[in-house]
Amino acid sequence: MADSETVNDRTPLLERKESIGSLDSCDKLALRALENDDIQIKAIIDPENAKYGITNIIDVTEESDCMSPVEGNLPETPEPSDIVCIFTVAFDTRAGNIIEWYLPCDCNVEGIEFRAMASGSHRVQTDFIYFKRGKLFGLACFENMRVDNATERGARMKSVGVLALSYTSLHFHMNFLRKQVRLLLENPGSYSEMEEYYENHKGSYPTFDAFPDHSDTVSTKLWNNITPLMKITHPAGCFSQFLNFFGERIFVLWKLSLLKKRIIFFSPPPIGVVCYRVYCTISLTAHHNSEIGHVSAEPFFYVNIADLDHLGTEKVYVACTTEKIFQSKTSLFDLYVDNQNFISDTPVIQKLMSTSFSDRKKYEDLCSLQSQFSSIQGDVYVDSNETWFMRYFMNLNDKLFRKLLDVSRSDDKQWTIEHMLAVGLDPVNDRTFVMELADTYGIDIVPPADALCCSP
Numbered sequence: 001m002a003d004s005e006t007v008n009d010r011t012p013l014l015e016r017k018e019s020i021g022s023l024d025s026c027d028k029l030a031l032r033a034l035e036n037d038d039i040q041i042k043a044i045i046d047p048e049n050a051k052y053g054i055t056n057i058i059d060v061t062e063e064s065d066c067m068s069p070v071e072g073n074l075p076e077t078p079e080p081s082d083i084v085c086i087f088t089v090a091f092d093t094r095a096g097n098i099i100e101w102y103l104p105c106d107c108n109v110e111g112i113e114f115r116a117m118a119s120g121s122h123r124v125q126t127d128f129i130y131f132k133r134g135k136l137f138g139l140a141c142f143e144n145m146r147v148d149n150a151t152e153r154g155a156r157m158k159s160v161g162v163l164a165l166s167y168t169s170l171h172f173h174m175n176f177l178r179k180q181v182r183l184l185l186e187n188p189g190s191y192s193e194m195e196e197y198y199e200n201h202k203g204s205y206p207t208f209d210a211f212p213d214h215s216d217t218v219s220t221k222l223w224n225n226i227t228p229l230m231k232i233t234h235p236a237g238c239f240s241q242f243l244n245f246f247g248e249r250i251f252v253l254w255k256l257s258l259l260k261k262r263i264i265f266f267s268p269p270p271i272g273v274v275c276y277r278v279y280c281t282i283s284l285t286a287h288h289n290s291e292i293g294h295v296s297a298e299p300f301f302y303v304n305i306a307d308l309d310h311l312g313t314e315k316v317y318v319a320c321t322t323e324k325i326f327q328s329k330t331s332l333f334d335l336y337v338d339n340q341n342f343i344s345d346t347p348v349i350q351k352l353m354s355t356s357f358s359d360r361k362k363y364e365d366l367c368s369l370q371s372q373f374s375s376i377q378g379d380v381y382v383d384s385n386e387t388w389f390m391r392y393f394m395n396l397n398d399k400l401f402r403k404l405l406d407v408s409r410s411d412d413k414q415w416t417i418e419h420m421l422a423v424g425l426d427p428v429n430d431r432t433f434v435m436e437l438a439d440t441y442g443i444d445i446v447p448p449a450d451a452l453c454c455s456p
Helices: 028-034 167-186 192-201 217-226 238-258 272-283 305-311 324-328 347-352 357-374 387-409 417-422 431-440
Strands: 003-006 040-045 058-061 083-092 096-103 126-133 136-146 155-164 263-266 299-302 318-321 335-338 341-343
Touching (some): 083 136, 083 192, 126 155, 126 167, 155 167, 167 192, 238 347, 238 387, 238 431, 263 272, 263 324, 272 299, 272 318, 324 335, 347 431, 357 387, 387 417, 387 431
Parallel strands (some): 263 318, 299 318
Antiparallel strands (some): 040 058, 083 096, 083 155, 126 136, 136 155, 335 341
């Protein structure tokens, strides 16, 4: 059994425990939607993990004070030591994307040149890209610099990136990667700063002979033991952008995520902000109910045509791409999102793509909560880390799953209109969703005799 202890979180999302005020110091109006949803960050210290220096694995428990706005300046955040590999990818006019340099030298980086530089990147000047490589996650910063050089056809393009065990701390390296790609464009071959950065930020992890895309059973089991259970860090501001971009249809993504559907976002470059949409979609399924277990899909982030066969074997995922060909591969996804257009050939998914009155009401509540937090100014720290967003959906999911489980334990197991209203669902338009949800998680409920909540 793993031991646990309260730790100071190293992310911008949740402030250090000693900086958190009590519930009495919170903005009561802003937090009324978060009642009974107080959480605490704990680190799970497991002997297997400790062997590799992995002690920042996070679980979410219901034991702490409310996460209130913090007065004064933000506490300094220690830089993470989580890098498995650091690398440079370049575009060569004759060979295409190539791996130019990487550390450590025993890391298998095959194929990373196509993940770290998105298809169509030559049309933008700068970009950043999240991706998955085997059991690892990567972040790379791309830049396209004009040069007066016939050999390079007037443009020099590079990406500088890192690989880590978890995607949730990668944004800490963003500033260094952006500066470094510019340095390498202006001074090709200058890797000394990258070498130093790797030595200062590398983690002590097993290599499993260079992190293959498809691990054997033994290594997969060990990876599962040392992979973070849950981290809810993110680059500040991405949830607000997500909410503003999709509006009330964020609740369509919420429903389909809870139903473990395969979702792919399409957008031409730049792809960085679309990678954030993948992360935000994954975050919509957070909850505390141990009986339900792990809900969210693992994010694939950026994928390209080289990933088609692998995606065909996945039962649930969330990813993004710059390649329009994915839209024609309808067997690979349940929902295809082209910017703000939702596309699906599956009849059940098509029914769920329409928003209900309840969705619009929840969206208004969420916008009100966003407005209340963002209006805090002066000497009080504005909650740009968006704790309110994560906790809103945790509270929503907890209430929904708790009610479903309570009904399943009742004598008649009858799911009624009153139950629908109690969890914020539309009694008519959300009937397909709630029955699909019960079926997905094996929750035994009976729809009313008039079939109001039955799928047609």
